[in-house]
Amino acid sequence: MFGYVVPYKPELKVREYEYYKAVYCGICLQTKKIGYLPRVFLNYDFVFLYLVLKEHFKVKDELGKTRCIVHPIKERFFLKPNEILEYVSNQMVLLSFFKLYDNILDEKNIFSYAPYSILKLYVRKITKLHREQFEKIKELFNKQILLEKSGCENIDELAHNFGNILAEIFAYNGEELLRQIGYYTGVWVYIIDAIDDYIDDVKKKRYNCLKHHFKKCRHDKTLFEYELNILKVSLGNYLAILSDYIKRYNNSILNNIVQVGMYSKTQQVLEHFATNFFKELKE
Amino acid sequence: MRDPYEVLGVRKGASKEEIKKAYLELVKKYHPDKFKDNPLRELAEEKLKEINEAYNILMNDQYSNYEYSTYDPTSLYQKVRDLIMQGNIAQAENLLNQNPRNDAEWFYLMGIIYQKRGWINQAYRYFIEAYNRDPGNYEYRRAKEQFEMASRNYEWSAYNRGYRRHNDCDICTICQIIACWECCCDNDIGC
Numbered sequence: 001m002f003g004y005v006v007p008y009k010p011e012l013k014v015r016e017y018e019y020y021k022a023v024y025c026g027i028c029l030q031t032k033k034i035g036y037l038p039r040v041f042l043n044y045d046f047v048f049l050y051l052v053l054k055e056h057f058k059v060k061d062e063l064g065k066t067r068c069i070v071h072p073i074k075e076r077f078f079l080k081p082n083e084i085l086e087y088v089s090n091q092m093v094l095l096s097f098f099k100l101y102d103n104i105l106d107e108k109n110i111f112s113y114a115p116y117s118i119l120k121l122y123v124r125k126i127t128k129l130h131r132e133q134f135e136k137i138k139e140l141f142n143k144q145i146l147l148e149k150s151g152c153e154n155i156d157e158l159a160h161n162f163g164n165i166l167a168e169i170f171a172y173n174g175e176e177l178l179r180q181i182g183y184y185t186g187v188w189v190y191i192i193d194a195i196d197d198y199i200d201d202v203k204k205k206r207y208n209c210l211k212h213h214f215k216k217c218r219h220d221k222t223l224f225e226y227e228l229n230i231l232k233v234s235l236g237n238y239l240a241i242l243s244d245y246i247k248r249y250n251n252s253i254l255n256n257i258v259q260v261g262m263y264s265k266t267q268q269v270l271e272h273f274a275t276n277f278f279k280e281l282k283e
Numbered sequence: 284m285r286d287p288y289e290v291l292g293v294r295k296g297a298s299k300e301e302i303k304k305a306y307l308e309l310v311k312k313y314h315p316d317k318f319k320d321n322p323l324r325e326l327a328e329e330k331l332k333e334i335n336e337a338y339n340i341l342m343n344d345q346y347s348n349y350e351y352s353t354y355d356p357t358s359l360y361q362k363v364r365d366l367i368m369q370g371n372i373a374q375a376e377n378l379l380n381q382n383p384r385n386d387a388e389w390f391y392l393m394g395i396i397y398q399k400r401g402w403i404n405q406a407y408r409y410f411i412e413a414y415n416r417d418p419g420n421y422e423y424r425r426a427k428e429q430f431e432m433a434s435r436n437y438e439w440s441a442y443n444r445g446y447r448r449h450n451d452c453d454i455c456t457i458c459q460i461i462a463c464w465e466c467c468c469d470n471d472i473g474c
Binding site for chain 2: 105142143145146149150154155156157159160183191230231232233234235236237238239240243259260263264
């Protein structure tokens with residue numbers, strides 16, 4: 001995941017904000033038990049996963065206070081380990097593994113090869129617990145890479161596949177509701193990431209699934225508006241469905257993330273895209 | 284099986300020459316030799332199989348002639364609607380794909396199929412197309428507006444929870460940029 005699923009901070013209460021940070025620290029400290037390297041890949045999206053799972057299974061979590069290498073002076077709150085936290089941190093390692101795997105197949109990049117081979121050792125440990133899930137995610141990942149390699153132009157097909165990956169990760173025990181939440185989060189993340197990267201990808205002549213739709217709009221403002229509107233409406237729909245699911249949990253941080261955080265992120269990315277599209281892509 | 288035209292990536296009713304060209308290109312792309320010692324090999328082989336099948340069907344004249352003439356539109360669309368009602372989405376799509384008739388109803392039904400699958404972007408595109416072809420039809424308009432409504436409702440609820448945009452106020456814009464900037468590169472939060 002790419003760090004798009006974050007709360008809108010000005011709307012958070014201070015205690016919510018502290019709790020949010022504590023979960024983040026909790027995941028970090030939990031991951032340390034597996035190894036130091038994967039902590040590099042830590043990001044806020046996994047706090048979202050933890051919050052969803054915690055609400056779903058009604059886990060009562062406890063906070064503790066500690067110092068760590070990154071914050072040696074001031075003591076910080078962190079979440080005491082529990083079963084869910086362990087699962088989340090395992091998933092994080094798994095996903096960063098796949099990200100590197102993707103890089104290696106893609107670019108044959110030496111810089112990702114070294115961490116990849118180290119991560120492989122950790123992953124072997126983890127997959128003992130989630131064998132079946134690992135295989136499924138791997139298959140979906142391969143499919144994703146193949147789709148991108150073959151220059152697939154159907155945004156939905158790609159986003160659907162990516163959504164399925166997250167659905168697999170969210171579904172702690174195969175629960176349908178969790179699966180749906182994961183799916184719609186994934187679809188949204190994939191599309192928003194594609195929009196965010198579009199200008200860069202075109203410049204560097206990399207693959208981007210939106211190319212098919214926006215290639216034609218270079219010199220046509222109305223067509224651009226039309227395509228942008230389609231994206232806006234579909235993103236709004238995905239988020240509407242997601243926020244319906246999240247409302248059931250009645251958790252204010254989750255509500256903040258889905259209703260305000262993801263909304264403002266969408267606006268921000270779309271606005272940035274719209275203002276820079278004609279400026280940056282001239283020729 | 285998927286629509287052979289789609290598999291080969293050519294438009295409906297393409298000439299044999301075009302089909303052959305597209306086929307050869309795809310075969311090159313997915314050739315097993317390219318995926319030696321690669322975990323994608325199996326998937327590529329599967330894809331190649333699909334491509335071969337599609338090519339055989341299309342080159343075998345009968346496909347286009349036969350499928351085009353068996354159904355008259357009204358009964359075809361009724362059949363598709365029945366299939367959708369029964370929840371048999373795959374077969375409904377198959378049937379539609381084999382009988383491309385470029386009218387509003389065709390696009391509308393295709394939109395419904397994609398909507399059922401949860402592929403909203405695609406579905407919305409089809410509904411817009413159906414609406415553009417026949418703006419007077421209530422059904423098409425409603426389908427299109429449903430999406431817009433859902434999106435707008437979500438935006439409203441987000442808007443009411445406090446996130447406000449002030450496009451015409453300079454100081455506010457600056458504040459907003461600072462807030463966003465803080466959000467993105469907050470150093471004191473990371474562990």
